[in-house]
Amino acid sequence: MSATDTLPVLVPDWPAPARVRALVTTRAGGVSAKPFDTLNLGDHVDDVPAYVAENRRRVAALLPGEPLWLTQVHGTRVADAAIETSGAQADAAIARQARAVCAIMTADCLPVLLCDRAGTVVGAAHAGWRGLCDGVIEATVTAMGQPGETLLAWLGPAIGPAAFEVGDEVRAAFVARDAAAAAAFKPGAQPGKWWAGIYQLARQRLARLGVHAVYGGELCTVSDHERFFSYRRDGRTGRMASLIWLED
Template identity: 65%
Template sequence: MSRFDTQAFDVVASGLLRPRWGLPAGVSALITTREGGCSAGAFASFNLGSHVGDEPDAVARNRARLRAHLPAEPLWLDQVHGCAVADADCATGVPQADAAVARSAQRVCAVLTADCLPVLLCDDGATVVGAAHAGWRGLAAGVLEATVARMGVAPRSLRAWLGPAIGPQAFEVGDEVRATFLAADARAASAFVAGAEAGKWLADIYMLARRRLQAAGVTRIEGGGLCTVASPQQFYSYRRDRVSGRFASLIWLTAR
């Protein structure tokens, strides 16, 4: 599934999709696309990133439109490609973190991406949810392992969903990126294919994330394979466009 697949989602509204993921009762998730907002130019039209150069008023209007479909304002993060995990139950402002977890109902965890991999998680008992921003630096730093640990439940009880990200046909990296992953997991070599130039590799970020999650004890993993670069009508891509908006992946516990 390298291009946008409508069979993988239910349409909630223009620019708002619900992943067809085996969620337990009591958990809801959404992702946004680039459609249905008011941003213009390179940010057209449903940009939710306030740090990319878009007009602040347009971002505010887009976030207000998203908020109308949520139980509360999301906990927006200052994402820095690290592995810090914020607690959405008590965090205030815009925490510097690349993941968030929540145990209280209607606390919305959210990450913004435009090629990096968004990962949503929940447990079978619908007691905790999490969202992680997993670019290659965050993956290598352990953001998924940190999120799983912060959720505080048995990893075997968790379910994960991998959202739209740069696909393996488009994600060219250098020797240093491959070496970073192989230093921690020699079998991660299977996620890299030699590129056209010496020292260049095509990386499968979905495979790398699955390996990390499985090593952390999470075995039920859905989604993956939807390339942002190959879906210009639906998703922002920094690698493709250089100047780009951001779309959101969100998860929360519903009121009981």
């Protein structure tokens, strides 16, 4: 990870082609007041709209163009960042056109960034447990139109396995789709509760698609209060963005 000079962002550490660029914002460097302090990019969390607009302007200044800001609904629809306009309802985006920026907002859910080794297409998926279970990663890879073996994936900051407690219904939903998913759940402190490894679940799904070059997956939003927003930790909070695009 490294930081830019103008905004404290994270840069994925993965062997992506040179024309593939990506970054993840942190909670620092913006103008929002508590509990959205300070670089909240979500326009749906009751932050002051002018603050969100300024925060988005600061992020856009690091990019080759305005990101495609999605209305995320924990679904599996994939948008084309070069065609659709901000506000489109989707939970993933792809781009084949240079300077079209895919953006995913999170505050515990898993952002998955993808590219092909030739640097011809990129994608970003919002993988909360519902979208991950229902196939948002699969939908994104399908939309990218490249064999899994040719893709790289990077798993961004998300709720870690020591913080993500879920009920029987979540575990059952994953296991119903793939019996191997049981390995990603550890018994919780109470009956009917489980500690879920969202990174492990994502790696399983990627492996089934033939995507074995997977990086990241070591950052926990809940435990790192200084850098990350966390809905599980704070309830009312802001959103970070994970962004990916192709240079000219």
